[in-house]
Amino acid sequence: MIKTTIAETYKYVDQEVKIGAWIANKRSSGKIAFLQLRDGSGFIQGVVVKADVSEEVFKAAKSVTQESSVYVIGKVQKEDRSPLGYELLVTDVEVIHESTDYPITPKNHGTEFLMDHRHLWLRSRKQHAVMKIRNEIIRATYEFFNENGFSKVDPPILTGSAPEGTSELFATKYFDEDAYLSQSGQLYMEAAAMALGKVFSFGPTFRAEKSKTRRHLIEFWMIEPEMAFYEFEDNLKVQEEYVSYIVQAVVKNCQVELKTLDRDVSKLEKIQAPFPRISYDEAITFLQEKGFDDITWGEDFGAPHETAIAESYDKPVFITHYPTKIKPFYMQPDAEREDVVLCADLIAPEGYGEIIGGSERIHDYELLKQRLAEHELDMDAYKWYLELRQYGSVPHSGFGLGLERTVAWISGVEHVRESIPFPRLLNRLYP
Template identity: 70%
Template sequence: MLVRIDRISEHVGQEIKIGGWLYNKRSSGKIQFLQLRDGTGFVQGVLVKNQVEPEVWETAKQLTQESSLYVWGVVRADERAPSGYELDVTKVEIIQLAEEYPIQKKEHGVDFLMDHRHLWIRSPRQRAILKIRAEIIRAIQDHLNQQGFTLVDPPILTPSACEGTTNLFHTKYFDEDAYLTQSGQLYMEAAAMALNRVYSFGPTFRAEKSKTRRHLIEFWMIEPEMAFVDHEGNLEIQEQLVAHIVDHVLNHCQAELKTLGRDLSALEKVKAPFPRITYDEAVELLHREGFSDFQWGDDFGAPHETKIAESFDRPVFITHYPTEVKAFYMKPDPNRPEVVLCADLIAPEGYGEIIGGSQRIDDPELLAERFEVHRLPKEAYAWYLDLRKYGSVPHSGFGLGLERTVAWICGLEHVRETIPFPRMLNRLYP
């Protein structure tokens, strides 16, 4: 029976069989050290020449990087080993002898690594990132499920846009125009009227010609929507979710975070409640910090978000943005209609916005007015207006960008490493 590397601690002193790949190999003449990986972890196999059959030694000598193989050996605890264990190898069977591997120990350029992304993800660093991504997804779904949310799947092809069609991918749906979704939010609002608390988790697409380290063309969004939840309740749900995600990763991904060299002290500070400042206060902060040309009504860019975040040791909410810079569906503040009941959650350490959310307009007349202001076709959004005609209630929601969240928690420079096969402005391969 095969034993996974992440389970070898259960077999100390026993001979086991592992199926995996050769990550690296070195030899001191009479000893061969095989760095083995099987997708669940890494372990070193030690092959001593005078302790194995000659054919086993010769078989191991043939091995090339990323050759696939079965290895038999006795598990031994070793505090010096990165995994805490080593394998005293007794037998080796080659499954496939790999050709010369393109990715070597030397430094490679980003374009080369991205061209070989299908192989690059085998490396310890990339594996660690993808494992953390998976645990973040697990944490999100576990938390939302425990809080009474129901998973609902919105369509990928839509007849209209959530926030205008400027940055959408257009396609033909037989004889009609259609778009790849930029958000499942509008459909989640409909689902919330049926199921109370819902969320979607799926790919979204933005046809933005952006090359920044924060942008992808295809990315994944978690979009909860809640009936009978106001602006304040929305913020509390968001901060509880993010605090849970970080706590989960700290508890389940210590080895992966160590591989990445992540500063854990920065993550350990992420506890709810999060600080909150209004858009007005954020503008005043920027003026004090030298951004004197920033005008009230402007939207924040990456440098502005970074400067604001530097004043806090955990994520910070920026609330009450000007109505004119936000989406048509956001509810104006009844006490100050020129701003809306919304918030962006800005991650620390310069990672920018990871969540955008708001209380939604629940008044059918006001929503119809917003259609006019934003020049949205009434026929395309008639179903959305129906939600306000037939039992409208106060409701709120938000969208969490998975890749930006992964980048922040992992401490990555660019979001391209946060997704298995990134789609960027000039990259559709592999």
């Protein structure tokens, strides 16, 4: 007997196989039962015909409950109406464990109920599809950076200083010292780039920001590359090539999942480098002409502003050269305009907001020291960071991509909370 998974049934057309699965749903008549089976790798329909099986098997198929675990044996058949392209003509059903009173039934449930049962909600078709797309983005991320000569480096999660100030950090005690949960691995990745040239990290980050919007999480995952000898334009090129790469990987390898989510794939197929770009100055003028009287030069953009800009494009758009005063201390000023820095935010289409923030970093020791003083940051805490500019400093650049916003955009789900297995929100630490 061939034991396989649902995802690999295509290898065994017209052959009998054994699959371990759960009952996602079922329906039956007097002579036939349809079992919706899932095993983590995918979903497939199992057809049980009364005339072709024993009375015991048909009784088991009709009575088995939602989310019961089973072994099923059956012949793999092509089925064009199935999203998978195949179905299983079942000859035997063995119940491993019978599930009773499964709380998430095939009906509408409120968001809070589903979030309280997130550990079970993940089993549903749409949540399964989002997690598979997330996995593909992660796989393609490693592939892209490995193919382009980057080394993976893991920065610490516990830090003694804050890249962008301490106001939105979770503080803790590190024995008798103050410490923080990392909001970014960037500063450490700059040190790694001085050793290894091109590096990237992928890990959890934390923001103690009391926000309830559909774009925000308290704990999220960041991909953060840093590159020695890369200037501003080089940085933008890597960003657009990377984003194009992961989007097209999903389009190629997650067709079933995108269909499950009713995602308009034609919009994703357009995501190819290069991406359009506008300056912060141009963005301010554009918004004011669109009737946004609340925004003036020197202020940061909110979600409505980013959405309005993104609606003019069918690709992600770079907004470049933000005012120095609204950006972190480490960003390199424009040589021709010291009131703006060599930075860019990448805004996703369809209202998903900023998915990347990046910049060329200050590489001059005296200027960085000046910026630290202006931001009233502790020189002793940043001594090691300053030393990177004392021993062979070079122009260097980097960026951070927020994984969950990117997953939400590519998947087409409305809220970022569905793009991470167990979201941490302002009022949610369970399950």
